[in-house]
Each structure stands twice: as C-alpha cells, then as structure tokens.
Amino acid sequence: AQSVAQPEDQVNVAEGNPLTVKCTYSVSGNPYLFWYVQYPNRGLQFLLKYITGDNLVKGSYGFEAEFNKSQTSFHLKKPSALVSDSALYFCAVRDPNTDKLIFGTGTRLQVFP
Amino acid sequence: DTAVSQTPKYLVTQMGNDKSIKCEQNLGHDTMYWYKQDSKKFLKIMFSYNNKELIINETVPNRFSPKSPDKAHLNLHINSLELGDSAVYFCASSQWSGGAMEYEQYFGPGTRLTVT
DSSP: EEEEEEESEEEEEESSOEEEEOOEOOSSSSOOOEEEEEEESSSSEEEEEEESOOEEOOOOOOOOOEEETTTTTEEEESSSOOOGGGGEEEEEEEEETTEEEEOOOOOEEEEEO | OSEEEEOOSSEETTTTOOEEEEEEEOOOOOOEEEEEEOOOOOOEEEEEEETTEEEEEOSTTTTTEEEEEEETEEEEEEEOOOOOOEEEEEEEEOOOTTOOOSOEEEEOOEEEEEOO
C-alpha cells in the first residue's frame, strides 16, 4: 500500500535558524510528492511539489524540498525560519493506482523568536 | 477573490439532523474533492468528482452524499448526523491531467461541523 510518514509530531526551531521537516514515502513507481501548509483555522495551502526533474524543488515562502530516491525521502527545508512559518505541515504522495493524495499525519512547526 | 469557498464556515447541529455543506471554486478546475480532517488533524479523502462524474468514492457511510451540479460546485449532504461526524470538512479543487493527478490541489477554508 502507498503511504507517507512524517516521523515528528512537532519541530521546534529558533527564528533565523535553518529548519527541516521530515517526510518519507512508500509508493510503487515514480512518486508524485507534495508539501502543504495549514495555518490555524485555515485550509491547506500548496507549498511545492516534485513530479520529475531536479531533486531540489523550490516553492512558496522560501521553502524547498529535496527528493532522495535512495532514501525514499522528501524533506522540507528552509535556510532561515520565521516566526510566521509556525504552522502544521503535511507531506503527501499520489497513489498511482487510485490517483488519490495520501497525506501524512502532519508535523507542527513552532518557530520561537 | 476567493478561489475555493465553502459555506457555512461553522455548523452546529444535533444528532439525527440532516445538513448540507456547499463548495464553489472559481479557478476553472475540472476536479473537486471532499476531505475530512479529524480532531487529530488526520486528513482523509472522501469523494472526488471530475467533470461532474464521481471518480473517487471512499468507504464512507452512505449517509454522506455528494452532488456536483456543475464543474464549479460540489456539495456534501449528510443525513442522520452522528456524534462521530464532528470534524472539519474541506473542499478542494484541481485540474486533472489526462488521468494523472500531477497538479496541486487548492483547498477551501473548511467547515467545522459539531454534532451535539
């Protein structure tokens, strides 16, 4: 079965420091991978995606993610965190059999001033 | 200019009632979705429509019935509401691409349903 795992429930980082939110996946065939962010009481917002091409994908708000096929990972990164980055982050993978998006359980990012 | 809008934003109702949630998108997308997010923030797809045709129908109680009058609208009707139906329901839309979902989905703000 296709799946995506976010091993950390919460990530804490000081403002100005680099951040990483981890995601690993299990999918047959070539993965389509996505990151979304959810601010409090809001819907999910698309950040970035990997379909094919360069392993380093750049997205909105200065975020980027690195696709690593050998480690089946798609970690979200940002060189310098902002307090306003504090939110819930979801990794998702497309299920090639059903074309559904399978979401991870989410990682709460807390950036401290 | 709200891309994906949902009404109502909050819905408080009693067990046994029937309620509807409406969704509209003005992005010109041909595919729309309903997701349920539980209290632990776990997000799961319920239904998906492409050009008004049902393409994803997850294992949800048949008390839940989606309706898509046109490509821009996808409504969710829930009969005989139960306590366990309390959750946040999100509508989303995307553009289908020849049978492969490679385009991002755009989400509405959510409808918080509380069943008492």
